[in-house]
Amino acid sequence: MTGIFITFEGPDGAGKTTQINRLAGEIAKLNRKIVFTREPGGTRISDKIRSIILDPEYAEMKNQAEVLLYAASRAQHVHEKIIPALNEGSIVLCDRFIDASVAYQAHGLGISVDTVLMINRFASSGLIPTRTYMLDIPAQESLKRLHKRAGGDEDAGLDRIELRKLEYHRTVREAFLGIAKEQSDRVLLVNANRGEEEIAADILADFYRLLDQQN
Numbered sequence: 308m309t310g311i312f313i314t315f316e317g318p319d320g321a322g323k324t325t326q327i328n329r330l331a332g333e334i335a336k337l338n339r340k341i342v343f344t345r346e347p348g349g350t351r352i353s354d355k356i357r358s359i360i361l362d363p364e365y366a367e368m369k370n371q372a373e374v375l376l377y378a379a380s381r382a383q384h385v386h387e388k389i390i391p392a393l394n395e396g397s398i399v400l401c402d403r404f405i406d407a408s409v410a411y412q413a414h415g416l417g418i419s420v421d422t423v424l425m426i427n428r429f430a431s432s433g434l435i436p437t438r439t440y441m442l443d444i445p446a447q448e449s450l451k452r453l454h455k456r457a458g459g460d461e462d463a464g465l466d467r468i469e470l471r472k473l474e475y476h477r478t479v480r481e482a483f484l485g486i487a488k489e490q491s492d493r494v495l496l497v498n499a500n501r502g503e504e505e506i507a508a509d510i511l512a513d514f515y516r517l518l519d520q521q522n
């Protein structure tokens with residue numbers, strides 16, 4: 308594989324989409340092929356699964372089903388889209404990957420991390436990102452951003468996961484911090500409770516270092 312696989316992680320509303328768009332804009336100047344994608348989703352089948360997972364209508368969804376649906380969406384995405392793109396030399400920017408399942412499903416729902424990792428290693432054939440930008444922000448701040456994005460209405464437009472209680476989102480944030488600490492070779496922890504420009508500057512500086520190492 309000659310491409311570079313970059314993932315963005317962090318709580319809902321941390322600013323991942325905003326920062327991916329900015330980095331994509333910079334990469335566009337480099338004359339490199341770029342693929343821009345997200346989880347859950349990214350392929351026809353994965354998007355169908357996404358619509359089931361995130362629909363607040365399915366409040367009865369069992370934890371085991373939730374883990375497996377995220378992994379099923381990922382399996383299709385990795386094999387249909389990400390691996391072929393990396394094989395063609397593309398830089399793949401992906402909004403969320405396995406770290407999200409470890410944080411939201413294992414830590415968030417109280418499922419063993421080993422079980423979630425085992426299922427996801429199978430789903431992704433062991434694919435590991437080259438670099439992960441972990442956008443860190445207190446749960447209360449990120450949820451405020453989401454409410455603002457939704458137009459100020461308390462729960463309007465929030466998905467099944469975003470609607471979970473503040474305590475759940477605090478656990479998820481702590482889990483992300485733990486992943487960043489344990490896997491500091493792969494994961495760059497970025498303080499996302501700052502202006503867009505400052506965050507983007509940190510990511511871009513690291514990205515250019517990464518490119519230098521690859522060349």
Ligand SMILES: Nc1ncnc2c1ncn2[C@@H]1O[C@H](COP(=O)(O)OP(=O)(O)O)[C@@H](O)[C@H]1O
Pocket residue numbers: 318319320321322323324325326452453455456499501502503506
């Ligand atoms: N650094 C920032 N400071 C304040 N608001 C931000 C910042 N980055 C993004 N936002 C706003 O917060 C909301 C969530 O950002 P978004 O990029 O969609 O986050 P995510 O993809 O992580 O859910 C959007 O309305 C966005 O414009």
Ligand SMILES: Cc1cn([C@H]2C[C@H](O)[C@@H](COP(=O)(O)OP(=O)(O)O)O2)c(=O)[nH]c1=O
Pocket residue numbers: 318319320324345346347361377402403404405407408409411412466468469
């Ligand atoms: C990829 C993934 C996402 N999620 C959750 C995080 C989000 O709440 C939701 C959808 O992710 P996302 O599309 O990132 O939502 P947004 O851009 O609105 O922040 O799915 C998991 O719980 N596990 C996973 O493995």
